Each structure stands twice: as C-alpha cells, then as structure tokens.
Amino acid sequence: MRLLSLSLVAFVWSMSTAAAENTFVVRPSFQDVPLTAFTRPRAVVRLIAEEKGRFNSVDVDVGDTIGEAQRFGCLDTVYVDLSIEANRARQKRLRRADLDYFTRQVKRFRNLVERSTTAQSSLDDLERQRVGTRAGLTEAEVEARKLKERKRRHCIEASKGWQVTERRVDPGQWVNAGDPLGRVADFSVLLAPFALSYPEYQVLIAYTGPLSVRLVDEGIDVEATPIHLNPDFDEATRKISVDLALDKGVPNKRGGLRVKLVLRLPDASGAVLVPVAAVQERYEQHWVTGTDKVERAVVYLGEIEQDGQRWARVVSPQLKAGDRVIVP
Template sequence: MKLKAVLFSIAGIVVVVGLLAGAKVLQISTMIKQKKTATPPPEVVTTFQAKQQRWESLVTAVGSLEAVQGVTVTAEVTGKITAIAFEPGSRVKTGDLLVQQDIAAETAQLRSAEAAVELARITLVRAKKMLATKVVAESNYDNAEASLKQAQAQADNIRAAIAKKTIRAPFGGRLGIRLVNLGQIIKEGQAIVSLQALDPIYVNFLVPQQQLPLIRLGYPVRLSSDGLPPGRVVEGTVTAINPDVDATSRNIRIQATVANGDEALRPGMFVQVAVVLPENIPVLTIPATAVLYAPYSDSVFLIEAAGEGSTGKMVRQQFVRLGERRGDFVAISSGLKPGQTVVSTGVFKLRNGQSVVIDNTLSPEFKLAPQPEDS
C-alpha cells in the first residue's frame, strides 16, 4: 500500500511539472510571435534639407610664430656687472642701456689716451708752423702726424673696450626675464636677457608641393590659436615663399607677416593658419550632427514616404562620402543631392526603415562660424 501511495505521488508531481512546463513554453512562444509582429512607435526627429553653399577656398596648415627680430642679449667680454638698467618684461628702444660692466680701469686709461692725443695734436700744429718757415725738416712733421694718429687709435681702442662692456639694446622690443644679477662676473657669451620685437610678427608654415601653385605673395592669411581669446582670428599677409622644396617631405616653407599691436602673439606659439584663395568653391552641405560616423563608411538617414496610401514618414540609411568640415556643417562629396531631407540630430537612435515623426521646433541653429559661449 505504501509503495502504491508513493508511486501515485510521483506521478502527480510529474503531471504538475509537465503542465507548468507546457504553460511556460506556450507563454514564451506567444511573446516571440508578438515581438515579431509588433512595430515600435515612431521616433521624433529633426530634419535639414541639403543645400548648396559657396565656401571660401582655403589652404590650411599648422604654423609657428617667430619674431621679426629676436635675440638673446649676451656679454661680449668677461666683466663684473656694476649696473642693471632694465626691468624684466619692459619695452626698450634701440640703444637703451641694459647692463653696465666695470669700466673703471678703461675709463682711467681713456683719460691718459685722450691727454696723449691732445699732446700729439699740439705737437703737430707746432711742427706745421715750423715747417712753413723751414725751421724743421719735413720728416719731423711726418713723425708728429703719425704720432697723432697712433694716439687717436689708442684712444679709440679703449673706447671700443668700454662700448663692449656697456651693453645696449640692438633694436627696440620687449625684454624677457633677467638672467644675471648685480655684482655678478659674467663671461663672454653668457646670456643676459631675451629681447624680441613683437610687432609685427612672422608666422612660418609648410604646405605640400602640389598646393604651391595656389598660393601667391600678398594673399591674406588668418590665424587662430588656443593662446588667443575665444573666437579671435588675426589676419596677415603672405610675404615670403621659399625658392626650394624640402627634398625629404616635399613641403615648401611659407612666411606671412601679421600685425601684433597688443602683443597677444608670442614667438614659438603654435597657430592654425588658413591662406584665403581668391575663388570660392561650391559645396553641398548638411549639419555634421546628421552624419552617423562608422569605420567602414559614414552614412545619413533620408526622410521618405512610408509607402503607398500612407501619410507617415520613414528613414532610409544612405552612405555618403564626406569632404571638408567647417563650423557646424560638413561638405558631402557624394551620396546626396541638393534638396534631399536628412535627419539632423539623434541619428544614432535610428535604424533603416524606421517610422519617424518630424518636429523641428527643437532643432538647433546650425552656423558656419559658431561661437559657443562656453568655448
């Protein structure tokens, strides 16, 4: 009896488990069928109509700034510094005194040399008068003249030594950080201070040899840099083109001159350079946010009718080839035609053939030269 009861219990459990499993399989099968037949709700999108624009034709490059005149002022001879006549970071004019070395010995020697020059001059005048009356021989007059020239040369030599120890600005410009101290003995060639003429300033950049025919002297250039206030662009002019092409890189060096009255540009700064060519180029443009970027190919989503008899809209993925990007826009080299409507934002949420609803009330304003407030 006990055995029969156990068997009946096991059979009952098996039946219950089978019923539960069957119900679960039926539930899962029903859910799969519903998922296959279900259609997601339309996605709300913003749109933009591809249009032709004329963009400035530019040759872009990376440049480096260089002072029109720039040197590190150094000592010509060894000597002790007795005076420093400049403030670091100040402006100086041509000939302004920067550093005075000890010239006490040379000053004393100069007084002696000037006295010798004066004596030789008096002797020459006397000899000239006596030669006129035939009191002295002509050779005595020649000796007196030679002695005067020797004395003058000796005095000039001492003055040159004093000038070498009197260090002056070779040209006007902006001084840098002082590298010497009062009382210090500096040696020949030792750096004293950097001096840079900042207005105007040069920008040097390289372009490939195939772009050389596009650039001419006098063409305008525009500079931008993260070292300038946001949105500021500085203009200049192409002033020099190297006559030779670098044999290794096949690039040619070009130099432009830029006004720099406020000295915002400094030598050594990295800048973005754009040479403005005289002719504008026609391009087909869409917002850069309309492009779904991918390693294999970039694409956009075109707005099309959902089908015959339907008033709805759907999207079709279209592969495109991109050109230059400027501001909020990107040029389309191939894959689109003027007037075609593309989804302008949120393309990463879409798939080919998906239903959409157009709502451009929240569409952003696309600009060719945007100036973000937080940039």
C-alpha cells in the same frame, strides 16, 4: 492662327525652361584642410659681450621692454676711462711740447742753413723728428677714437620696444668677450610658421584678398599676410616653409599662440558634386544620367550641405566638373 503660333512659342519656351531646370552643371568638390602653427616673434637677437669686464648694472629682466635708452646693461668702465685719460695726456704732450718744439727748431735751423752757419744734415734730422712727432699724434688721435668706441661697447644696447626673452647675467658678474648675455625679441609683428605641401602652397599664394586665420586660444579671427616664402624645401618633411605675419587685431602679442589656417583644396579623391536627386540607386549601384541620356556608374561618397542645399559627392572616371547631368 496667330493664337496657335503664340501657343506654340509659349510651349517651346516652357519646354526649354523645364529642360534648363532639369539639367545641372557638375561642380568640383573641395575639402577643407586645417593647419596649425604657433606664433613666434618677427625677429630674435642674441646679445653678446664685445668687451670683457664686470657688470656694473643690468637694467632689464625677462619680460621687460627696452626703453628709450636702448640699454640692456653696462660693464664697469674704470680701466677704459684711465686709458682715455692717458691718451689725452699723450696727445697734449705731442701737440704742445714735441711738435711745437720741433716746428720752432726747424724754422730756426732753416734760417741758419740759408746763412751757411750750420750743416744741412742737422736741419734734415729735425725735420724727420717733426714728421715722426706728427705721425705719433695722428696715431694717438686714432687710438682715442678706438677707446671711445670701446667705452661705448661697454654698454650693451638693444632696439627700443623689443622685449627681453632671456637674461644670463647679474650685476657684479664677470664676463669675457664673446659670452652670451641674453636675448631680445620683436613682438610687434608675430609670425606663424607653416610647412605646406606644394598643392597647399599653390592654394595659399593664389589668394588675392585678405587671408584670415583663427587664433584658437583667443577665439578670434585675424588677418594674416604671407611672407618669407622659402623657395627651398625641408628634406625631412618634404614641405615648403611659409611664414604668415600677424600684425593687426592680435590682443596679446606673444609667442606660443595657436594659429589655425584652413585651406580649401580640390578633393583628393577626385569627387564632384551633383544634386542629390540626380543620383539614382538600382541594385546597390548608383547612377547619374548625362544630357546625352547615357547613364554613368558612380561611387557614392555621401551627402554634404553647401550654399543651403544638399549635394551628393560622387566619383566616376566618366564624370568631371563641367559636365551636365539630368535631374529627374
């Protein structure tokens, strides 16, 4: 009797195992969408002349890297140097001649007024002139700071490590304030601009781990970080602008490198995956059988290989991911 019970349990277990082995949970089907962009520098700055003058030197050319001096080139400073010298002479005159003189005169006339030997108006006039001289000295000091700043702006500066992408001036060339001189760019980090549809955008921001892209021309894969997620969209393309930052692993940081991004999206056709053996064909119609023993007509879209197995891509309004089908 006990042997019979054990045999019955073993039979039930084997049947349930077989049933489990003969059913399958329908899987969603995905399609890989390749997107391509070209690298560009993280930042680009236009260099503009802030003063007019003749270029005395241009220290870099296209392709050069800005060095420790952080200098693109310098204008001739002869006239601003002369203005600085004239300002120094004016300050010296105001401080050592006029201001000292009026200070001594005010002190002397104050004593005379106290002894009632001169009029109060004479003292007031000297005091007014001393105050005016002090104000003139302050104006000269402010003018000196302006001249110093103007001289500094005669040299066009750029950030250290940036590269020159455009040069529009040569030594000896005259420029006016506001004229464009060139461009410098920061290639320490590359940006790959993509235009994504909203479903593609949702898939991208859902990534939790490192995002991998392929540098097609270099033949290598590198990590990328999504930045500059534009909340607006381009009305012409009706896409969302997203920049991917490529920092590490890029051997040749420059613009124009092809970047391939592959996003795995749900199959647009609504297809799902079932084992090939679960699809039966009769009279040019394909069927799958659910666990309720009801056959469902499906549209057969072909086979794919995934995870080392063959799967059939099928579409049916009666079949969705998560349903269970029987594999004969």
